[in-house]
Amino acid sequence: MEHVLERGELRRVRDERGTLGSDLADEAQLAGHLTSMPPRGCATIGFVRAAGLLVLTTAAVAGGCVRDPAEAECPELGVGDLVVTEIGGPQTGMDTLQPWIELYNASGKSVDLLGVKLRFRRPDGSDETDTIIRRSLPVAAGAYVVIGLDDDADREAYLDYGIAGDFHASWPSAAAVDVEVCNLRIDRAQYSSLPRTGTYSLGTKPPTAEANDLPVSWCTDITATPGSFPGTPQKANSACP
Numbered sequence: 255m256e257h258v259l260e261r262g263e264l265r266r267v268r269d270e271r272g273t274l275g276s277d278l279a280d281e282a283q284l285a286g287h288l289t290s291m292p293p294r295g296c297a298t299i300g301f302v303r304a305a306g307l308l309v310l311t312t313a314a315v316a317g318g319c320v321r322d323p324a325e326a327e328c329p330e331l332g333v334g335d336l337v338v339t340e341i342g343g344p345q346t347g348m349d350t351l352q353p354w355i356e357l358y359n360a361s362g363k364s365v366d367l368l369g370v371k372l373r374f375r376r377p378d379g380s381d382e383t384d385t386i387i388r389r390s391l392p393v394a395a396g397a398y399v400v401i402g403l404d405d406d407a408d409r410e411a412y413l414d415y416g417i418a419g420d421f422h423a424s425w426p427s428a429a430a431v432d433v434e435v436c437n438l439r440i441d442r443a444q445y446s447s448l449p450r451t452g453t454y455s456l457g458t459k460p461p462t463a464e465a466n467d468l469p470v471s472w473c474t475d476i477t478a479t480p481g482s483f484p485g486t487p488q489k490a491n492s493a494c495p
């Protein structure tokens with residue numbers, strides 16, 4: 255019995271004892287070695303067993319690879335622990351202001367958002383933009399954090415984190431935004447349009463993941479803040495009229 259690996263990359267011949275148990279142990283050892291290898295850009299490595307052959311496979315991730323994949327970080331957050339509370343879109347006549355999305359920490363504890371994903375999907379399915387928080391971003395219980403389309407290292411004062419490194423698209427004028435922790439969706443907010451003056455703001459107190467599912471819970475906040483973004487970035491929202 256002989257296993258031949260595709261492309262001649264690896265070849266293994268059964269030892270003289272030739273027990274099945276020996277084969278499986280070798281296979282597991284080999285697989286363990288390969289999965290412990292450092293990442294090779296965007297390639298993934300895996301095994302498939304086909305026609306009695308153990309085949310080493312590599313596959314490129316679709317869509318190219320702009321940045322190195324982030325390590326899987328899984329903050330201890332469950333459904334409803336983060337709530338989308340406010341969205342600031344592009345502002346008429348104020349091109350220097352950067353769009354953003356605000357989250358409320360409803361978990362009752364201080365959390366670090368390193369590893370949290372925000373996925374923006376346009377309603378017609380034409381585009382999806384996935385972003386991930388790539389550094390430590392502590393948020394106190396009951397506090398608000400603002401993530402915006404700016405360079406993280408040189409972000410505006412109304413932003414706590416900049417996602418420009420991941421966000422290679424214009425800010426969507428309509429979208430569903432998913433907040434995810436290691437493939438668990440903990441909140442979703444949807445909007446069909448954004449105000450060109452002011453923000454799209456959740457008016458319920460306290461903010462909850464249930465309330466922000468309802469369009470009636472939201473309104474436009476045109477509160478002006480000299481030298482900054484309108485609305486209430488990093489602060490509790492105003493009640494809706």
Ligand SMILES: [Ca+2]
Pocket residue numbers: 339340356398485486487488489490491
């Ligand atoms: Ca706010």
